[in-house]
Amino acid sequence: MKRRPHGVNLDDGVELWSDEDFERLYVPARPEEARRLSEWLTDLKAEPLIFTGQIGSGKTTLLNKVLRHSPSPGIVRVEFDQVPLEETQGAFLAVLFGALLREALAIGCSCDGTGVSLSDFSPSGPRGWEGLRDLLLTAPPTLTEARRVRALYSVFDENPLQGQRACAELMQRIKREIGSMPPIIAEGVDKFAISRAGYIGLVEILNFLSDYKTLYEANAIHLFDAGRKWVGSDKLFIGPFGDEIVAAMYEKRLGDYAPLHRGDFSFLMQYSGGNARQALRLLNAYYFRRTQLGNGRDAALALAAHQVTQDLLQFGFDRFPADLLAILNRDGYVEAGVLIDPETAQDARVILYRNWAFLQSTPSPGTTRWPLVINPLVSGAIAWEKVMPEPPELTAVRRWARDHQISPMGLNLPEDEEGRPRAWKEIWDQLASSESFVQLNIVRLLEEIASSLFSANRQDRIMVSYRDPQNLNIALDYLIGKAATYGPFKSREIRLVGGEGTDPVATMMAEIKEKDEATIYAVFMEGSWTPAQLDVLERLRDRFVDVQMLWFVEHSALLRYLRHWPQFRQLLRFYVLEDDFLSPLSKEEIEADLSVLSSVFGPEDSGIGRLRCVLQYLEHGE
Numbered sequence: 001m002k003r004r005p006h007g008v009n010l011d012d013g014v015e016l017w018s019d020e021d022f023e024r025l026y027v028p029a030r031p032e033e034a035r036r037l038s039e040w041l042t043d044l045k046a047e048p049l050i051f052t053g054q055i056g057s058g059k060t061t062l063l064n065k066v067l068r069h070s071p072s073p074g075i076v077r078v079e080f081d082q083v084p085l086e087e088t089q090g091a092f093l094a095v096l097f098g099a100l101l102r103e104a105l106a107i108g109c110s111c112d113g114t115g116v117s118l119s120d121f122s123p124s125g126p127r128g129w130e131g132l133r134d135l136l137l138t139a140p141p142t143l144t145e146a147r148r149v150r151a152l153y154s155v156f157d158e159n160p161l162q163g164q165r166a167c168a169e170l171m172q173r174i175k176r177e178i179g180s181m182p183p184i185i186a187e188g189v190d191k192f193a194i195s196r197a198g199y200i201g202l203v204e205i206l207n208f209l210s211d212y213k214t215l216y217e218a219n220a221i222h223l224f225d226a227g228r229k230w231v232g233s234d235k236l237f238i239g240p241f242g243d244e245i246v247a248a249m250y251e252k253r254l255g256d257y258a259p260l261h262r263g264d265f266s267f268l269m270q271y272s273g274g275n276a277r278q279a280l281r282l283l284n285a286y287y288f289r290r291t292q293l294g295n296g297r298d299a300a301l302a303l304a305a306h307q308v309t310q311d312l313l314q315f316g317f318d319r320f321p322a323d324l325l326a327i328l329n330r331d332g333y334v335e336a337g338v339l340i341d342p343e344t345a346q347d348a349r350v351i352l353y354r355n356w357a358f359l360q361s362t363p364s365p366g367t368t369r370w371p372l373v374i375n376p377l378v379s380g381a382i383a384w385e386k387v388m389p390e391p392p393e394l395t396a397v398r399r400w401a402r403d404h405q406i407s408p409m410g411l412n413l414p415e416d417e418e419g420r421p422r423a424w425k426e427i428w429d430q431l432a433s434s435e436s437f438v439q440l441n442i443v444r445l446l447e448e449i450a451s452s453l454f455s456a457n458r459q460d461r462i463m464v465s466y467r468d469p470q471n472l473n474i475a476l477d478y479l480i481g482k483a484a485t486y487g488p489f490k491s492r493e494i495r496l497v498g499g500e501g502t503d504p505v506a507t508m509m510a511e512i513k514e515k516d517e518a519t520i521y522a523v524f525m526e527g528s529w530t531p532a533q534l535d536v537l538e539r540l541r542d543r544f545v546d547v548q549m550l551w552f553v554e555h556s557a558l559l560r561y562l563r564h565w566p567q568f569r570q571l572l573r574f575y576v577l578e579d580d581f582l583s584p585l586s587k588e589e590i591e592a593d594l595s596v597l598s599s600v601f602g603p604e605d606s607g608i609g610r611l612r613c614v615l616q617y618l619e620h621g622e
Contacts, residue, residue, distance in 0.1 A: 006256045010284045012571060013277030014545045015060040022065060025252050029058070029245040033238055034066055040215065041072040044180045048210050048233035052190075052218040055355050055567060056277025057238055059190065059217060067185070074174050074182035076103045080202060081188020081539050083137055085149055085506055087198025087532065090157025092205045097156070097163060098136030100170040103182065105129060109173045116166035120155055139509040139543075146506035164208050171212060181213045190219040191539045191567055193353050195346070198535055206230040220359055221349045224339035239360050240274025249276065250283055261290070267301050271376045273358050277570060278377070281308045309377040311573055312355070321347040325374060328357055333369040354566050461544060465555040466577035472552060490519045498529030505536045512547055525553040525561075534564035541568040 003009050003020045016022055028034075040046045053059045067075065078099040084091040097116070104111055111129045118132065132152075140146040156163040174182045186209060192199040206216065207229040216222075216230065225231050241249075246269045251258045268286060272279035285304035289295040295303065324347050328334055338344045339352075351357050356378045360371040466472055494511045496504035504525075512521060529537075553561070555576060562569065594612065 008255055008257055009253055010287060012284060013056055013280040015064060017064050027245060027248045027252060029241055030062055030238060033236060034062060036236055037066040041070045041183055046213050048214045050216045050218050050233050050235045052220050052223060052235060053238040054220050054352060054358060056275045058276045059238060063217060072183055074103060074178040075185060076100055076182050077185045077187060079187050081191040082542055085146060087201055087535060088153060088157060089160055089201040089204050090153040092202050093156040093160055093163045094136050094153050096205055097167050098133055100167055101129060101133045102137060104170050104174055105133060107177050109177055114166040114169040115162055121152055139513055140506060141510055141513050143503060143506055146503060184209055184212055184214040186214055186216045189216050194221060194225050194349060196535055203228060219353060221353050224336060226340050237362050240358050241276060243269045246272055246279045249279060253283060264297060264301065271305050273375050275358060305377060312570060321351060325351060325356065328372055329374045332372065334372050336368040461549040461572050463551040463572045464575050464577050465553050465558040467555045491522055492519055493522045495524050495526060497527040498533050499527040504533055505540060521547060521549045523549055523551045531564060534561055538565050538568045541571055544571060
């Protein structure tokens with residue numbers, strides 16, 4: 001995405017990868033870990049290594065930084081998260097073979113006689129080894145091509161041992177060509193929770209790779225998947241950042257405007273938990289409320305914390321392990337056995353995988369205790385009772401959260417010395433209207449979305465859930481019409497139908513294969529998506545980091561889907577159509593927007609047509 005040389009560069013904590021990203025935004029925070037990764041890459045006798053940390057800890061950015069400057073030849077990067085169309089052993093093995101094939105072809109190795117021949121893939125019909133490589137590693141442009149790719153996967157599924165032998169042979173040929181065993185970078189393993197069905201198929205490939213020079217990009221929970229061959233590899237763990245690093249990140253992101261907000265860094269750092277993504281989401285939300293909505297300091301900080309909590313950590317009460325969190329909070333550590341014992345492992349792993357608690361470091365020598373702190377945005381969900389009675393307004397907010405199936409996390413507010421919320425009236429005005437709660441009226445909410453979704457310097461993703469499908473058209477007309485007042489944007493609608501016998505994710509990949517910075521994609525999730533389809537969307541989330549998207553999904557379906565998206569949801573901001581958008585619209589505002597558009601663009605402009613539909617709706621009620 002575009003970066004400003006001196007101004008503000010905010011995003012929702014996506015990885016850094018481009019020259020511009022590293023030049024303007026990178027903070028050198030882990031020199032020892034970077035050194036170890038560099039030494040591993042150049043060590044001709046290096047053993048497999050698990051590079052691990054929690055979601056948003058900065059693993060991928062650090063790995064990208066090290067790999068950019070590595071002199072090691074023949075590096076094979078295998079994107080287990082972004083490439084496979086399905087989560088089977090054959091699919092993962094096919095992607096590994098494709099990545100090795102790509103490197104072998106690049107350095108001039110022969111690919112014949114490996115145990116896998118082109119004739120094995122008929123009638124898929126790849127044209128030569130280059131054609132097979134492209135089919136295995138490139139997003140299919142059509143559903144027909146997606147079916148061809150799945151046919152290739154089936155070949156590896158039918159005889160996985162033969163596929164593994166072919167991969168081993170390609171590695172040996174690359175070794176002979178470059179003089180050493182090629183480093184295999186198993187990327188995206190961290191996208192697979194141990195409890196997911198897809199992980200079972202991936203484990204077979206990870207175990208196979210443990211006999212070779214492999215770097216696994218894993219989540220911290222994988223360290224506790226006892227008994228797996230690959231988990232026995234050496235480990236390099238990264239924990240949260242210190243306050244000085246988070247402050248340096250804020251300085252980089254705000255550029256010349258950092259001095260104006262430096263006084264509020266301490267609060268943001270306190271609630272970041274040292275997690276890079278959470279820290280940047282907090283800064284993003286706070287900066288908008290301070291500069292665009294004109295909130296006071298306390299209100300901006302409190303509402304930013306609430307928004308980030310709901311976006312990143314929201315979960316229903318029935319699955320929130322408050323008792324175990326309370327114990328971990330009391331002890332300040334988690335025993336490794338708790339993460340392995342079948343009676344406690346499920347809740348403990350959920351807590352770590354969903355970032356409800358942050359591991360601080362590896363255990364001290366001779367112990368099995370992992371130092372841990374509860375995520376500051378979650379701590380309010382552990383104990384509801386306070387020494388001082390809570391004000392009735394706060395009780396009402398929490399009741400509203402329960403009624404809307406929203407976790408209580410993030411509903412704490414800045415307090416004075418007596419434990420009372422500060423600047424409550426301003427916060428209350430944002431959260432309540434009469435006796436029914438509306439977080440923001442449509443005009444101000446659209447301003448918030450416009451600051452990100454409709455900015456040429458941002459690529460953000462908004463998910464809007466709706467209770468009544470009849471409200472969709474008017475909302476979409478307003479959103480896309482409003483976008484036109486910020487610049488010449490196009491809108492493309494994508495209908496993704498889930499359910500048995502459908503292929504919604506392949507449809508999505510085909511629709512956005514040629515990304516356009518001036519296009520907003522309106523994506524409609526329809527049908528009843530299967531758990532497998534939701535899991536694939538979760539895994540492929542990084543394919544959407546540079547695309548501007550508005551997602552629409554039925555509200556009750558979203559509540560079912562959220563549990564499948566601990567990582568995909570990290571890219572999204574969530575709103576409820578009826579609660580957040582459908583406040584009374586002003587005819588005067590629409591007419592003013594039409595006047596602006598008419599003076600800048602022609603009468604055939606799509607934004608003008610959409611806003612005229614909204615105006616007609618307001619005038620006639622339909």
